[in-house]
Amino acid sequence: MTPALEFHAVSKIFRARGKTVHALRNVSFEVSEGEVFGFVGPNGAGKSTTIKVMLDAINDYEGEVKLYGVSARTASARKGVAYVPESPALYEQFTALEILHMALDMYDIRRPDRDAWCMQWLERFSVAHNARRRVRELSKGNVQRVALAHALVVSPRLLVLDEPLSGLDPVGRKDVVDILSEYKREGGAIFFTSHVLHDVERIADRFGFIHQGELLTTRSPRDLVSERADRFIVRYQASAALDGAHAAIRDGEYEQELDEHALPAFLTRLQAAGGRLMTVKPAVSLETVFFKILEGEQTAPASGPR
Numbered sequence: 001m002t003p004a005l006e007f008h009a010v011s012k013i014f015r016a017r018g019k020t021v022h023a024l025r026n027v028s029f030e031v032s033e034g035e036v037f038g039f040v041g042p043n044g045a046g047k048s049t050t051i052k053v054m055l056d057a058i059n060d061y062e063g064e065v066k067l068y069g070v071s072a073r074t075a076s077a078r079k080g081v082a083y084v085p086e087s088p089a090l091y092e093q094f095t096a097l098e099i100l101h102m103a104l105d106m107y108d109i110r111r112p113d114r115d116a117w118c119m120q121w122l123e124r125f126s127v128a129h130n131a132r133r134r135v136r137e138l139s140k141g142n143v144q145r146v147a148l149a150h151a152l153v154v155s156p157r158l159l160v161l162d163e164p165l166s167g168l169d170p171v172g173r174k175d176v177v178d179i180l181s182e183y184k185r186e187g188g189a190i191f192f193t194s195h196v197l198h199d200v201e202r203i204a205d206r207f208g209f210i211h212q213g214e215l216l217t218t219r220s221p222r223d224l225v226s227e228r229a230d231r232f233i234v235r236y237q238a239s240a241a242l243d244g245a246h247a248a249i250r251d252g253e254y255e256q257e258l259d260e261h262a263l264p265a266f267l268t269r270l271q272a273a274g275g276r277l278m279t280v281k282p283a284v285s286l287e288t289v290f291f292k293i294l295e296g297e298q299t300a301p302a303s304g305p306r
């Protein structure tokens with residue numbers, strides 16, 4: 001199957017005021033159809049440059065980029081590709097509903113149920129009550145929701161999202177993650193950037209870690225689980241801390257980090273003491289793994305698995 005997105009040895013240098021910045025260094029990766037690929041990296045890592053290259057907003061780069069097998073330098077390659085920037089700039093004088101209509105016009109999509117279809121997307125992002133309000137009257141979070149609805153209303157085959165969850169409250173983040181999961185189940189591919197690792201973790205099939213323009217590694221959640229599987233944080237309820245030394249979260253609730261091998265014996269003791277297990281989580285977060293990768297790269301700059 002042709003990948004939704006391919007980067008082959010892409011390098012981009014910016015030259016400004018006598019300074020040279022290697023924004024991308026020999027970056028290669030692929031995103032399959034129906035795959036969610038999270039591109040993670042700190043500020044200035046090269047995430048936005050990567051998006052600009054794939055959308056041909058930057059075209060003076062080395063290497064090759066393809067969208068569904070067609071060079072990204074060709075306008076037709078972007079057919080069926082929808083993009084939502086971090087701070088979407090929608091036409092302020094238009095209403096939310098008009099913004100969605102514009103998307104259908106731009107993609108030349110004619111539907112007899114045009115109004116109902118657009119309203120359905122506004123409803124899915126919980127902004128239908130704002131359908132007839134102008135963009136300039138909407139809050140930042142609601143503009144973000146309208147922008148996401150504007151991207152999905154055209155049924156794209158690839159969705160490119162720059163920090164899709166920034167600016168959204170917890171309910172908004174959950175809504176967006178649910179909608180994106182559904183879009184993925186229906187076969188859509190997603191490339192998104194993030195430095196909010198918790199949210200990334202929930203929807204990505206794979207993560208690419210970029211730092212100083214270099215794609216350090218790509219990892220699947222399964223790889224990350226195996227990297228994180230040796231230590232766990234156990235939270236439980238009991239009348240007293242089980243080993244006397246566990247950290248009390250609140251009255252009758254405790255937390256302890258345990259080695260994988262110590263877990264079964266701990267659970268037996270907890271049951272015997274009449275305690276109740278609440279959660280068992282890997283002790284190392286994705287964020288910690290990311291920093292470990294960075295550290296490893298800085299001490300031994302050998303290339304890791306791509």
Ligand SMILES: Nc1ncnc2c1ncn2[C@@H]1O[C@H](COP(=O)(O)OP(=O)(O)OP(=O)(O)O)[C@@H](O)[C@H]1O
Nearest residue numbers: 014016021023041042043044045046047048049050
């Ligand atoms: N137009 C430009 N001219 C000069 N340098 C640029 C330009 N655009 C980006 N850069 C530099 O390229 C590097 C990568 O920038 P990029 O915006 O891709 O990072 P990012 O990962 O998206 O960062 P952030 O998370 O802060 O948005 C940075 O060092 C940035 O300063």
